[in-house]
Amino acid sequence: MLGAAPSTGSTAITDRPGGGSSLVVFVMRRLAVTIPLLLMISFGVFALVHIAPGDPASSLLGARASDPATLAVVRARYHLDDPFLVQYGKWLSQVIRGDLGVSIQGNRAVTSTIADRLGVTIILSLMSTTLVLGIGILLGAVAAFRCGTRLDRAIVIFGVFGISSPAFVTGIFLLYVFGVLLHWFPVFGPGEGILDRAWHLTLPAFALATSVMAIVIKITRAAMIEELARDYVTFARARGLSSRRIFFAYVLRNSLIPVVTAAGLIVVGIVAGAIYVEVTFSLPGLGALTIDAIQKRDIPTIQGTTLLFSAFVVLVNLAVDVIYTLVDPRIRFGRVES
Amino acid sequence: MKTVVARAGQEGPLLTVEGLAIAHGAVPITTPLDIVVERGDAIAIVGESGSGKSLMARAIAGLLPPGIVATGAVTLDGIPLMRLAEREFRKIRGSRVSMLMQNPFTMLNPLMRSGDHVDEMLRDRPEFVSRAARAQEVKRRLAEVGIVDEDVARRMPFQLSGGMCQRVALAAALARDPDLLIADEPSTALDATTQAEIIKLLRRVQRERHMSLILITHNLRLAFSTCRRIYVLYAGSMLEVGDAATVERRPFHPYTLGLLRSEPPVDVRMPRLVPIRGSVPRAADVADSCGFADRCDWVTNVCRTGKPSLAARDANRFTACIRQEEIQGELDALRMAAHSFAPITPRREATTGALVRVDALVKTFLGRRSRPICAINGVSLHIMPGESVGLVGESGSGKTTLARCLVGLETPTAGDILIDGIAATDFAAMTKADRGRIRRAIQMIFQDPYSTLNPRHSVGQALGEALGASAGATSPATPERIASLLADVGLPAAYATRRPESLSGGERQRIAIARALAVKPAILVCDEPVSALDVSVQAQVLNLFRRLQAEHALSYLFITHDLAVVRQIAERIYVLYLGEIVEEGPTESVISNPRHPYTRRLVESIPRSLIQRAP
Structure with a gap:
């Protein structure tokens, strides 16, 4: 991330003395805030075992037979006889080394279970993020340029419908129309190989994207309408710049700033929505794993997935902040107060 | 330049505008207008707000906002611009016609380095394909507009001052060497000294390039000193056209004369300014009569029987006044009279018993990373009872901060403020009774009256509320008291039921003044109270200020950047520069004999008209 700073194209400040270093300082400061935040999250996740009703040892055993011998093994394995903070310290050092404990079902390492399921969720989230940003910004732009027309209203209505119906409802609707009635897409399963998987994940990704797209459409539309009326856009037209140049360097770039601000929210919304959508489409992803683990009271797995999701949210927000400063140099110089 | 030769080879005027009528749906904004711009010539379109001058500029450049349509013919060098498709027009803009806008801070893309605004204009040209060649050219173009510091090209617009932004914008507008530049109020948003520099630059560039220029402005003096030919636009109609020198010496239309007379002179204090009564009408409301009829002293029935059209009266001169020939004698007499008023010398020398005394006042704000920024630094001043004092300075000089400290909106960091014998340095530390007394003794008038009036309150409510806050107010304000306040500021009592949005700018400022007067203050702190008003209305409000001073024995602290305004209103002035008072004294001697650089x-930055320069 730090290395990426000096290569942001011709318009960002790069070679100005102090420009690059102030970005480094900025990222460092954000990281400094992120680490204690991650620690707090890990502490909360660890405390789950102890917050859950009943004896932690039997919680960790789950549905398995709890004879005294097994309980003793569990107590020793999870250091349950140590003081609470010592337990946390030992657990944390394991987590940092990449050991999230052993799942109650199947007695597999949580990390390998997660690794198995991660692929589907990542592809699903990436696909729907691309759809949300791509289609959302496109529709928002079309609505802005055709502001006040029927097309504009149709787009806004579509967005409102999308955000009003939860992802699993949209999912079932899409499944019925495109899977059952039209047979265009498979109705369940993750598919094999990249193309097949993309084909299988298209409907879920659309279901997921529709539920958050309204945010992007609305923000893009409002921002673009505002940008189109700006003096500098009129001045750019007065100077005879091509409409492509005006659209990309002036209207799009400037209206993306609020979209980037909301991007953290959008990505997090997508990942959270993925949990439902994976269940709706019977996809073996992290979301389905989490739901399954919760139903089976599989505490190590819950800990693992929760930790992963939380770390992801924190890192996405960090990334958004950095991108934000790259897109809008005014932030770096502290000139935007509002 | 090679293009100069090509231009000189062409015959006929560069731009002809014939019958250009602008409308918003069915509502007309202008009547059909005609303009001719010769090659290398500079013309000015002068008009107050609502005259349609900016839309006219945009119509010529084909950049009207959505919903606004123009009809008529605009011909540039034989090309019928209004019949061009947007795709074709785009090739004309920038390379044949370019435009410069009013607000330097919003004209540049905030996310783009200033140099890139010039750079992007050059990219299509084959000789500037390489980045290095473009950078070299950008440097040369910026040098043309007086930017020699190479660092400026790399800076972002928000890191530049307004004058710098305007220069960069000019360089960008000129980067494709247009034949015609339309400059829409290019200096209005800038400080007085920067204004003069930008106008000088514009004239120099125009002459060097042998380029044509259309200057859109509300400032007659600026138009006369910059342009050869003047078009006077009023409520969407052209009222007078002529060469600058002759129009200034001998206006053919009562409106032009009115504008010339209502513009406060900087060199003399007039006993009374000569305003034009009323305010600018909307074009749609005066579609069937002379637009100026309601405000004209020479109006007869014939003026209201139809829209008079521009008619030639002299070589090169046109006027829309039907009665011009019969009233010209009177117009001439008034034009001459305007210059023969004797100045009034201000009185008073004593300094004891001052109403307001400010001693070594300091106000620092915490900037970024808690770095202190000193807004005012050791300012001392005094205002006598009934005295009108001017405070002159550019933006950032600390004049508004000083005003806010006086009325208790800011607490000074150090120093003392004494108002009416009460220590008013820290409003929070005062007793409740004292605070009440001070708040009533000192009132503030702001630049933008609209934002200080609650749009949901009628005028009567706003004034009644203020009356309720006056000393010893027991009963709610009676309609009679509201009416007498309105009469004080020259408005009929019926205005009590009106809301701010239905009033003109001048009327709003009158209401704001009436509201301040409600608590019977001893002093008004006026922060640029007339700079948002049209010239013809400005004079009315200035006269009102002067009348109120005499009638109520009011003191003023009149904060402004406009020396001509301060010349008319203030007996003594302080000049504030970078937070410090650099000069003070009687207005007369400070303006005619300035000592501080x-x-x-x-x-020097005040545009002088030709007559005043060469009598």
Whole structure:
């Protein structure tokens, strides 16, 4: 991330003395805030075992037979006889080394279970993020340029419908129309190989994207309408710049700033929505794993997935902040107060 | 330049505008207008707000906002611009016609380095394909507009001052060497001294390039000193056209004369300014009569029987006044009279018993990373009872901060403020009774009256509320008291039921003044109270200020950047520069004999008309 700073194209400040270093300082400061935040999250996740009703040892055993011998093994394995903070310290050092404990079902390492399921969720989230940003910004732009027309209203209505119906409802609707009635897409399963998987994940990704797209459409539309009326856009037209140049360097770039601000929210919304959508489409992803683990009271797995999701949210927000400063140099110089 | 030769080879005027009528749906904004711009010539379109001058500029450049349509013919060098498709027009803009807008801070893309605004204009040209060649050219173009510091090209617009932004914008507008530049109020948003620099630059560039220029402005003096030919636009109609020198010496239309007379002179204090009564009408409301009829002293029935059209009266001169020939004698007499008023010398020399006394006042704000920024630094001043004092300075000089400290909106960091014998340095530390007394003794008038009036309150409510806050107010304000307040500021009592949005700018400022007067203050702190008003209305409000001073024995602290305004209203002035008072004294001697270099620059920056320069 730090290395990426000096290569942001011709318009960002790069070679100005102090420009690059102030970005480094900025990222460092954000990281400094992120680490204690991650620690707090890990502490909360660890405390789950102890917050859950009943004896932690039997919680960790789950549905398995709890004879005294097994309980003793569990107590020793999870250091349950140590003081609470010592337990946390030992657990944390394991987590940092990449050991999230052993799942109650199947007695597999949580990390390998997660690794198995991660692929589907990542592809699903990436696909729907691309759809949300791509289609959302496109529709928002079309609505802005055709502001006040029927097309504009149709787009806004579509967005409102999308955000009003939860992802699993949209999912079932899409499944019925495109899977059952039209047979265009498979109705369940993750598919094999990249193309097949993309084909299988298209409907879920659309279901997921529709539920958050309204945010992007609305923000893009409002921002673009505002940008189109700006003096500098009129001045750019007065100077005879091509409409492509005006659209990309002036209207799009400037209206993306609020979209980037909301991007953290959008990505997090997508990942959270993925949990439902994976269940709706019977996809073996992290979301389905989490739901399954919760139903089976599989505490190590819950800990693992929760930790992963939380770390992801924190890192996405960090990334958004950095991108934000790259897109809008005014932030770096502290000139935007509002 | 090679293009100069090509231009000189062409015959006929560069731009002809024939019958250009602008409308918003069915509502007309202008009547059909005609303009001719010769090659290498500079013309000015002068008009107050609502005259349609900016839309006219945009119509010529084909950049009307959505919903606004223009009909008529605009011909540039034989090309019928209005019949061009947007795709074709785009090739004309920038390379044949370019436009410069009013607000330097919003004209540049905030996310783009300033140099890139010039750079992007050059990219299509084959000789500037390489980045290095473009950078070299950008440097040369910026040098043309007086930017020699190479660092400026790499800076972002928000890191530049307004004058710098305007220069960069000019370089960008000129980067494709247009034949015609339309400059829409290019200096209005800038400080007085920067204004003069930008106008000088514009004239120099125009002459060097042998380029045509259309200057859109509300400032007659600026138009006369910059342009050869003047078009006077009023409520969407052209009222007078002629060469600058002759129009200024001998206006053919009562409106032009009115504008010339209502413009406060900087060199003399007039006993009374000569305003034009009323305010600018909307074009749609005066579609069937002379637009100026309601405000004209020579109006007869014939003026209201139809829209008079521009008619030639002299070689090169046109006027829309039907009665011009019969009233010209009177117009001439008034035009001459305007210059023969004797100045009034201000009175008073004593300094004891001052109403307001400010001693070594300091106000620092915490900037970024808690770095202190000193807004005012050791300012001392005094205002006598009934005295009108001017405070002159550019934006950032600390004049508004000083005003806010006086009325208790800011607490000074150090120093003392004494108002009416009460220590008013820290409003929070005062007793409740004292605070009440001070709040009533000192009132503030702001630049933008609209934002200080609650749009949901009628005028009567706003005034009644203020009356309720006056000393010893027991009963709610009676309609009679509201009416007498309105009468004080020259408005009929019926205005009590009106809301701010239905009033004109001048009327709003009158209401704001009436509201301040409600608590019977001893002093008004006026922060640029007339700079948002049209010239013809400005004079009315200035006269009102002067009348109120005499009637109520009011004191003023009149904060402004406009020396001509301060000349008319203030007996004594302080010049504030970078937070410090650099010069003070009687208005007369400070303006005619400035000692500090900054004051001298300020005085020199006022555009002088040709008559005043060469009598």
